[in-house]
Amino acid sequence: MALFGTDGVRGLANGPLTADLALTLAQATAVVLGQGRIAEARKAAGKRLTAVVARDPRISGEFLTAAVAAGLASSGVDVLDAGVIPTPAAAYLVADIDADFGVMISASHNPAPDNGIKIFARGGVKLPDAVEARIEEAMAGPKLQPTGGEVGRVRRFADAEDRYVVHLLASLPHRLNGLHVVLDCANGAASGVSPETFRDAGAKVTVIGADPDGLNINDGVGSTHLDRLAAEVVRTGADVGIAHDGDADRCLAVDADGRIIDGDQIMAILAVAMKTRGVLAHDTLVATVMSNLGLHRAMADHGISVEQTGVGDRYVLERMNEGRFGLGGEQSGHVIMREFATTGDGLLTGLHLCAEMARQGKTLAELASVMTVFPQVLVNVKGVERSRATDDDVTAAVAVAEVELGDTGRVLLRPSGTEPMVRVMVEAADSETAQAIADRLADVVRG
Structure with a gap:
């Protein structure tokens, strides 16, 4: 192996x-x-x-x-x-x-x-x-x-941390004055530098998950555990919550009402804002095959092309470098702003998301309304050969599902790269339809 x-x-x-x-x-x-x-x-x-x-x-x-x-x-x-x-x-x-x-x-x-x-x-x-x-x-x-x-x-x-903070602040198109931000640092690598940087950018900052002891990283906090952040945003009346993961290369957000804003929505907000300011290279966004259909619809409505890659921010960056595109990322919150970073950067992403709120004078919910999220269901079918995803009976079942969905959804079957498993992803106009079709296809994959 x-x-x-x-x-x-x-x-x-x-x-x-x-x-x-x-x-x-x-x-x-x-x-x-x-x-x-x-x-x-x-x-x-x-x-x-x-x-x-x-x-x-x-x-x-x-x-x-x-x-x-x-x-x-x-x-x-x-x-x-x-x-x-x-x-x-x-x-x-x-x-x-x-x-x-x-x-x-x-x-x-x-x-x-x-x-x-x-x-x-x-x-x-x-x-x-x-x-x-x-x-x-x-x-x-x-x-x-x-x-x-x-x-x-x-x-x-x-002076490693100081160099990084200066770089982040210099990248901002607008200060964060007037914003109240709750930061969840996942008891991880951003616990010191993220609160410092958001405060230096002008925000009022409330911090959770910033007491690392070597053993509590990602433990009930961070971008994979957003309930605590959502509750803290609502409790404090903050404008926005920003969540990092353990090494802070991801950013997910929570609006003032505690609703989760995922990586696709963050990319939609940034892409439209960058196009409006004339700084979105080639008017193109790079996203993975797992990105929501709603992202594609929103980008088309704003004259922005979407380039698709396999799952993994390294493949997103590879395509960005090939086409000299400026913005790309994943639904999980890995967002790459190529002008300022060579990898996903949760602090950079969070700062620029908040900067757009301050610049436009809009709430995060208002900005996120640029994209309608289609319900998405993912079923992991374990214990099957990865080649099962392309067998004739599976391909035929997928074709039937695609006809059933028409332009109101999509189907994606993706073999795992590391274990005998096929991931079945279905998007539809409603969650019941997505779940029913995903379960049906999963049964076919199981044989």
């Missing part, structure tokens, strides 16, 4: 993801990413390569960061330890200081016992599949073993 998944290496810390594995992975990363024209030129000039290393507050991040730093330094790479900061901050800093690569220790929205290792190439971009494969292969090969003054140094990246 491949070591790298859809977003780096992830698993139970001290289970599959050990200190030994982290050290070996770091050494292999130094071998592979230490190649290339720029890296070779730096080494020829007598300079060591540099890597930014950061983590979220999970307790296991402490020993995994130490192992990664040891692997890099023992390979002749200077390490700048940025401490606890969001994943998008780490990516930004790699580009900002022209580091050779970066490593983020985080398992995002997963529970505290899990952890992960994400690697960024020069410029703060995620690695292509082919490069990840080369790193995995290099783990079994010879390591770099410099001696004396050629080994790397490990230093604290003292």
